[in-house]
Amino acid sequence: MTVSLPRRFPGFFRDRRSRELAIVFLFLAALVVSQGARLIWVSWLERNWETMQNDKSEADLAVAVQEFGNMQRSARRVAVDVGQQPAVLEFLKGVGNDRRALFAAVSRAADDNECGVEVYDLQAELAAWAGPSGPSVRREVRIGLDGQMTSMVARTPVASQLFVASPVRSDGKIVGAVVTRQTVELHYPLSNRFITRVGLADRLAERLGTLVEFDFSTDAQGRKDGRWIVAPLKGIDDRRVGVVSIMRPARSAVIEQIQTGFTSADSVLLLCLFLAAVTVPARWLLRERRSMRGALGLVAVLWSIRYLLLWLELPGRLFAQGIFDPALYASEFGGGLARSIGDCFLSAAAFALSMGILSSVDALRPSPRQTKPGITGLLVRLAGAAVITFFLFWILRGLGAVVRSALYDSTLSFGDPGIVIPPFPMALMLLTLGVLTGCMGVFGVWITRHLYAFLGRRRAAVAVVSVMYAAAAVLFGIVQDEPLMSTPFRLIAGGAWVTAALWHPKGKARGGFPQLRSTAGAVTGVAAGLSLLLLVPLLQRNIEEHARSRVEAFAVEFLRPVDGWLKFIVDDGLRQLQEAADTPEGEKNEAAARNDLALSAWARSAACREGYSTLFALLDTTGRERGRFAIGSQASLVTQFADGLPLDSTGRVRVKNIGDGISAVRVYGSTAQLHPAAGQPAGYARVVIAAGEQQLFRGDNPEVLRKNADEPLESFYRPITLSEYRDGLLLRTSNTQIPYTHLLSDDIRTILNRPESPTVWSTEIIGDATFESYSMRRGADSHDVIVMSMEQQPLLLRMVGLVKIPLVYILLAVLAGLCYVIVLWVQGKRYAFTFRDRLLASMLLTAFVPLCALLLYGQYAVRHRVMESLSHRLEDETASIAQEIAGIGEYADASTDLTLRPDRVELIASNVGTDFNVYSGNDLRISSRPELYTTGLLDSRLNGRAYAAVVLEGRRFHLESEHVGLYQYEVGYRAVLDAAGGVIGIVGVPTIFRQDEVDRELSERNAVLFGVYAVVLLSIVVVTMVLANRIAAPVHQLTALTRDVARGTLDIASRLPRAEGEIGELVQAFETMARDLRRSRDELVEAERELAWREMARQVAHEIKNPLTPMKLSVQHLRQTFRDHAPDFDAILDQVTRTVIEQIDTLSRIASEFSSFARMPRRRLEPCDVDGIVREAVMLFRQDKGIQFHLESDAELPAVQADRDELRRAFINIIRNGVQAMGGEGSMEIAIRRSPGGVAIAIADQGTGIPDEIRPRLFQPNFSTKTDGMGLGLAIVKKTLDDLGATIEIDSVPDHGTTVRIDMPAGKQGLQE
Amino acid sequence: MAGSLVFGGPAIVQLTAQAPFPKEDPRAVVFADVEKGVMTGTVAQFSRHLASQVYMQLREGESGTYSANQAYYVLQIFFRAHKSLGAKLSSFGGSETNPYATGRATFVANGIRQETQMYVSLSRHGDRWMITHLSVY
Structure with a gap:
């Protein structure tokens, strides 16, 4: 007899191991080929460059x-x-x-x-x-x-x-x-x-x-x-x-490009090679994952893959932008594990998987101690619990550091209420934080359960752990310099762990951590709940703190040395002019070309980026200006300053302070010689910039005129306003809510006077608004105090800003569900929608559709209202301007050429409070912002639709949406009429400089709208889930009970769900049916028992009669022989006695078997290793050389509680039947697997099979298809297994073989005494 | 919006650079580290001097306010794309609380030589001088 693993894949590539090896070598070969290709390519490039x-x-x-x-x-x-x-x-x-x-x-x-x-x-x-x-x-x-x-x-x-x-x-x-x-x-x-x-x-x-x-x-x-x-x-x-x-x-650039491409390809190949190489050990580790060795091995493989990705700079090398751009987020944690949003997410996923793997280890499941400890043991346990508590809260602090990093090391605006549906990078970051906080939550519950088990008695353990957690929460707040989270938050976290650790999934043994396999949904739900509970307050706290840090950063920028910075700007401008003069356009002498050059140099300069009022000029060798470009509110000032600058080629920057007080302006200018290049005429470059005190020496050009201008620090979703005080009196402020008589509080002045406290935070209530203010002295000896303030957000806006977090969770759940359905579809399976699913979907659909319709209408109404308000405003403004122009009286009729002096234009713009343009025909004649057209930002021709509406259709006012690039803005148009009603021009008022205010108003209103609807949506989801569960619960319970009834469990009265209405009637009908079934079953069992006994009695009588007949005949023959005095009487006596003894033995055997069947032996129950027992049974048949036994079993099978000998006899019986069915030739496959709740054994032979008509009677006593025996074997087997709570099924195909399947529960489950 | 120029107030003054800080001066150490770091394209040379919030403007690159960690990686990517041929901080100035230095740096990107200007500004954080503004234009 041989026992071996079956060969499943005859042939080289049918062997899985061989396939895996082949893949490894394939990637290795690809790597080698790549290196070779790189060398060959570069070499070829060098030769054929x-x-x-x-x-x-x-x-x-x-x-x-x-x-x-x-x-x-x-x-x-x-x-x-x-x-x-x-x-x-x-x-x-x-x-x-x-x-x-x-x-x-x-x-x-x-x-x-x-x-x-x-x-x-x-x-x-x-x-x-x-x-x-x-x-x-x-x-x-x-x-x-x-x-x-x-x-x-x-x-x-x-x-x-x-x-x-x-x-x-x-x-x-x-x-x-x-x-x-x-x-x-x-x-x-x-x-x-x-x-x-x-x-x-x-x-x-x-x-x-x-x-x-x-x-x-x-x-x-x-x-x-x-x-x-x-x-x-x-x-x-x-x-x-x-x-x-x-x-x-350039050769170097091309080679570098090729090298970079090959390096990226090599990185991917190396990763694939590594993944292929670890597949074999990983598969073994996966099988062993419930052991500590296997789990730790899996975790090691997981993190080696993660660090390999880090070392190879993947996937960031392939996707440099987006979620792998450190400009969005980067942290130094773990040597680069979180150097971008994408990397952080991968690390969080690896961490979560590691936790999942470790949680399934059998040895790490908490189990209550059986022995009662003494005093010393108790103290030791308490000390151990204290250490574990400290460890847990220290890790919690680490979580706080991670959330803080997500705010401080990123440029994402988590708290912006205008963002309800977050963009992908923000959503991924929120998801990463969610995963980490969920892991923290689950880890805390796991630790807490272990503490409960460690400390022994349940109620006392809960009390002790609660006290320890509370103490740790308070102590961490006292001891830490930077606790990163508040004490109430730590207390809430501890309370959540204590509470969640008390939960047990129904039907599981107490003290056991729920297995993910069986209660994945419940664990996920708990994890998501704990995640939200931890994440939302942490995030909110850090959002507030980060807003403050932004103010402090703005303060640093504000205090930046002005002279040095503006000199840098001027020097950069001169360099840009030099570069522009070196281009082919620089050779041209036409004024227009030189003007273009100046404009081009400005557009590339830091002065453009920073938005300063600027003049760029090109001079010839005599100092005569040949081209210039000027822009900004101080354009006339810089022009006058430039005209007065000497032709100084030293490059020194000159500074002039003009005016004082609020209107003081500083002008910086310099002239540098243009270094002549081949064919270039020599000359000079001149740059002048101006910065006003009122604008705090920063550029005041609108952002639309700045190149690549990033969002200024003071214009994020909580705008920062600036105020300056001297000796406590308000000098100036950009905060329109502060009255001009406002005084700086004495407390702040006192604090700032101390050398050790140059800055201070305070909260001010001004009117109806509350401001957080950051005050600082301008200089060590200065009497001037700068105050930067940001208004506190209303509670509604703060809540709206946080709605995005649960939305991300819901989105993830929906995506996960879709992926699950797709996976099932690929596998050819269908997701079976339960009654609860259908109910939930119907209720959600009923609520969602009108909600979405209302939302769309609300969005439309908001936009309509905002646009209407804007339209009214533009109507008024255009009317005022048209009136001013017409009222000047210089334009008698429509034939007059429309012109206005620049100062008039400024005056009208100032009076009305907006910029404007005036067109004559379709040409632009007047603009309060000529730089918009000089810089080519806007087209100087009148919009055709506006012309058609105002001139052709005669409309009084027309609103037009225009755009430059992707930027959309509104323009109001109105005709300027003379006294006779003739059109002398068309006024246009663009919102290009105010469009961001309009957009922000729109986005804020939409944000509130979306936020409210999102809250309603979330509430609907929660309520419908609860309702659907409650309605469907009785149906699910009835379904489970129906399965129990099908299995034969009819004692269900105590487990019937309580329900009313139609479900209640169904439950009552079900109960009646079960009762009737039980009665019928009992009657049937009784009848069968009686029938079985009758049959047995008949069979016993028949079997007993069989040996009695030859006994009688033999004795009769003996008597006759004795009477006849037969000469061979001795021989006959010997034969007869032998026959009688044989028949007596037969009778005895019949009696024993009958006794064995009827007797209820005293069992000795003990944990049994099924694999060992089966192997022992198989060994008994080793003398059958013609039978090949193939036995497979899972590692670490659970023990079953049984009588070892009885169980072995049962297996011997089954195996013997199979051997006999094969007639001593063939192979028998025995598989022993771990099953949910126990062990599954399958014994398959290649015998003659069992006809269908016989199968129902196989387990009946005294039924046999063999010529000898009582036919009690399988009946005994059935009884044995029934008593152990096991089940047995027989599948058979005539002429092909029979498979006996046995399911045995592990441990003491299902035992019957 | 000023109407006419008022030539009142102080006369035109000229800005001249001040002498470099003494070598042992902590500010000089920071500037020297920045110069060396830009010259060799090694962020680690001066990353420890980056303040918790750094305002950065990089030629053909990122511009904005970043944390020290972000600034490290952003600069690392910048130096990878722009190979440094040399850097020198030549002018120094500023106040007692906010010194600055300017200079020039030369890079090669995609085979094209670029001459840029550098601006570095420091401010005091506790007892250390930290970089709060870095421009490479």
């Missing part, structure tokens, strides 16, 4: 030329399509005179294609327009009206614009022309957090990985040095329109 460089440059050049061509073709298509529009054709043919329809069609085309569109009539007069304007296209329009298509690229101060002119034909005749305009290139990138503008060169540079320059000037030659390659650009009519220059790739 020139050819490769030329090929790439040519290819890049071809791409650039093609892209430009595509742009032209697209513009041409738009022009042709517009020309075929019915409204356009009708107007141009003179059939219709409806310019409004014409404007509508043109506007639609411009919006759909994001370009400018213009329609010209046969007289080359502009009939309708939409989108951006540009240089004059008269010549091109004429060409178009002559029937030819043409294109051109023209430069404006800020951009190069492509326009395509296309004739409009109708019935073979030309009736007009259409021109489309599109920005090709920006001469400087003015992109910030509001507006993104990228030209074709930037897009191509990103795509090709090299520098690209377009030059559309008339004599453009492109870059001449050997590092660039140049190609001409042709228009639609094959006319040269410009050149494109591509920088040849």
Whole structure:
């Protein structure tokens, strides 16, 4: 006989181990190939660099030329399509005179294609327009009206614009022309957090990985040095329109790029290799996970993978932005485990998995001590419990540090009430914190349970642990310098652990930690609840503290040395001018070109980024100004200062203080010589900036005019206002709620006078608002005190700000559910929706649909209300401005050319309190913010739809939504009328500088709306879950009871659920059915027992009769022989006695078997190792050489409580039946597995099988298919197993074999005495 | 919005740089560490001097207020993309409580040489001088 594991995968690759080995070698080979490929590639590159460089440059050049061509073709298509529009054709043919329809069609085309569109009539007069304007296209329009298509690229101060002119034909005749305009290139990138503008060169540079320059000037030659390659650009009519220059790739840059790519690939391969290599031990460890060795091994594998990812810088190396960008979040914890949001999440997931693995270890399950300790033992236990308590609260403090880091080491605004549905990085960070706090919660419960078990008696243990936790909570607050959380919070956490540790899942043994497998939902629910309980107050506390730290950071920035910083700004400006002068544009002498240069230099400078009033100027060698750009509220001041600066080429910065008191301004200026490069004329660069005392020497340009301006410190969701006091009196303030007579409190002045306390926090109530104020002296000896204040958020807004946390949890639960359903679908299974699920879904749907509808309506109503309010405001403002302009009286009628002096413009803007523009026809004539148009931020042509509405339709007021890049703002338009009612101009008031206020108001209102609805939604979810559970609970209980009844358990009266109504009637009917079934079963059992006894008696009588007959015959024969005096009487006597003795033995055997069946032996119950007993039974059949036994068993099977000999006899019986069924030849498979609650044994033979009609009688006493025996074997087996609470089933296929399945409960479960 | 220029008040003054701090001065130590760190592209050279909140502006890179931990990693990424060819802090100034230094640095990024200016400002935190403003433009 042999006992071996079955061979499942004959053949090399059918062996799992071989497959795994092959995969490892595959990755190893890939790694080696990658290294080789890298060397070969780099080497090839070095050898063929020139050819490769030329090929790439040519290819890049071809791409650039093609892209430009595509742009032209697209513009041409738009022009042709517009020309075929019915409204356009009708107007141009003179059939219709409806310019409004014409404007509508043109506007639609411009919006759909994001370009400018213009329609010209046969007289080359502009009939309708939409989108951006540009240089004059008269010549091109004429060409178009002559029937030819043409294109051109023209430069404006800020951009190069492509326009395509296309004739409009109708019935073979030309009736007009259409021109489309599109920005090709920006001469400087003015992109910030509001507006993104990228030209074709930037897009191509990103795509090709090299520098690209377009030059559309008339004599453009492109870059001449050997590092660039140049190609001409042709228009639609094959006319040269410009050149494109591509920088040849630098060898070092290309090699570095290749190296980086290979390094990333190698990192991924190394990771895959490692994962493949650990698969084998990991699988073994997974099987052993319930042992300490296996669990620790799994944890070690998990963290080695995590640290390998860290070492390889994955996945951050592949995804440098987004959640792996340290600008969003980075902490030094663990040497980089939390160096980004993504890394932090991976570490948290590894931590949670580790906890899950350790929690399933059998040895780590708490079990109450059986022995009562003495005094010494008790003291030792108390000391041990105290140490564990300290350890637990120390880890809790660590959690506080993690949450604090999430605020202080990140740029995420967790507390912003305007963010209800968080963006992905914030949601992931919240999820990470949720996982960690959930783990902390579960860990605390686990520790607490162990403490309960450790300390022995339950009630006393709970009391002792509660006292210890309370003491630790208080002590940590006293001892720690920076406790990171409040004492009440620690007390609540301790209380939650004490309470949760008392919970036991139904049906489980007391003191046992619930297994995740069986109560995953309950554990997840508890973890989520504890997570919320810990996270929300921690986060709120840190949000408040972080807001304060932001104020302190602003204070540091405010105290930054002004002179040094502004000198730096000036020096940077001079450097930008030098760089601009070194470009090909720097060679041009035209004033417009020099102005453009100055503008371009400004746009790239720190002065632009910081938003200072600035002048950039280029001077010739005699000091005469050849080009300039000025911007800002102090533009006139810097200009006058610049005019007075000497031609000093030393680069020293001069400073002048102008004015004093509140209006004091400091002006910084410097002139530097431009270092002549080859072919460059020498000259000077001059930069002047101004910073006002009132603006605290910071830039005061609006953010839309700043390049890449990040959000200023003082404008986050809790705006910081500044006030300055001198000797306690208020000098100035940006806080409109502070009255000008407000005094600095004496307490603050006293504290600040102490040298050891240069700063102090305080709370002030001013009017209806409460402010948190940070006060500091301007200098050590200064009498001036700077106070930075932020208003406390109302409770509602704070709650709204925190709603995002449970929303993230719900979102995660929904995603997890979806993933589960998808996994089931992939496996070919279907999720079985229970009654409770259907009930919950119906109730939620009934509530959600109207809630969503209300939410959408509410959002619409909020937006409508805000826009209405804005519209009213703009109406009033435009009316005031129009009145002021008309009232000046200088414009008698509509024929007067509309102009205003700059000081008048400023005065009107100041009086009305807003910026404005005035248009004459479609041209901009007046603006209080000329830099908006000089910098190219806005188009100077009147919006076509506005023209149509105000001039053509005669509307008094028109509100138009306009946009620059992705930034949308509103503009109000109104006609300026003369005394006769003629239109002399159109006033436009843009909200571009106030749009962020409008957006913030909108977002705050929406936030409150969403927040309230989110709270309602959460409440609905909770209430419906509770209700659904309560309604469905009786149904679920009845379902469980039905299964019990099917298994034969009919004593269910005490477990029936209490219910009313239809469910109550169902319960009563079920109870009646169970009672009837029990009665019927009892009667059946009785009848069967009687039948069985009768059958047995009949069989016994039959069996007894069998030997009696030959006994009688033998005795009769003996008597006759004696009477006959037979000569062989001795032999006959011997034979007869032998026969009689044999038959007596048979009778005795029959009696023994009967006695064995009927007798209830005295069992000796003990924990039995099923695997060992089965092996012993198998060994008894070792003499059967023709039988192959294959035995498989799980490691660490639970012990079963049984009589060892009795159980062995049962197995022997079953095995013998199988051996006999196989006729002594074949194989028997025995599998012993761990099952839920016990052990499952399967014994399968390859015998003749059992016919279906016989199977129901197998366990009947005295039933046998064999010629010998009493037929009691299986009946005894059944009885034995029944007494042990086990079940036995027999599956059989005739001529194929039989499988006997036995399920035995572990421990003392199911025992019957 | 000023209307006309008032040439009252102090006369035009010229800003000149002050002498570097003595080598043993703690401020000089911080500036020297920054200079060396930028020169070698090693953040660790001066990361211990980063204040809890640092205002940073980096050329073609991030701009904003970051914690010391964030600043470390942001600078690390910046130096990886911009190979330093040299750095020198040459001008010093500021007040007793807020000294600063400016200078130049040269980098190579994507094969293109870039000349930048540096600005470093310190403030006192307890008994240590910490970097509160760092610009590489």
